Amino acid sequence: MPKLKKGLIMPTPEEDAAINAGIAADPDAYELGAQEFKQLRKVGRPRAAQAKVQLTVRYDQEVVDAFKSSGPGWQSRMNDALRDWLRDHRARDLVQKT
Template sequence: MSSKRRLIVPTPEEDAAINAGIAADLDTYELGADEFKQLKRIGRPPKASPKVAVTIRYDQEVIDAFKAGGEGWQTRMNDALLKAVRQGAH
């Protein structure tokens, strides 16, 4: 599934105007190379056991049933499969 969004790249003139606005803003500060190297990654920490991307085929009825529950259907499907595995149904 691809996104219908398109990236609109500024023209060189627009880019120059943007950069001039940034340079004129007293509240902005451009980091030097050494300062940039000291930055730390923010966001979610890496999981101890990350999920693995796979390609698999399911019956349409199974997919429809999980999708009928709305957003988060893939997580619910994973949880159902994990529960089955932990109960020895594999």
């Protein structure tokens, strides 16, 4: 098998032919036509009403562990906790005086 970048291994021509023969023999396999392919839409999570910003921050390990231990959605819960904190504190409290 020929190797490509990043460990990807491509099938040999013989293996590729066997794969394609298996697909052709499968009565449940269906190949989309050009028109059907054009009609496909992306699926996934809908766009959020308010876009989020990706950034890199550093938190104490115990803080991250506590949020992660609450299961999937921990980043959203961390965001909600920060939003709650902002509601309870005034903007001037965030600015350090130099």
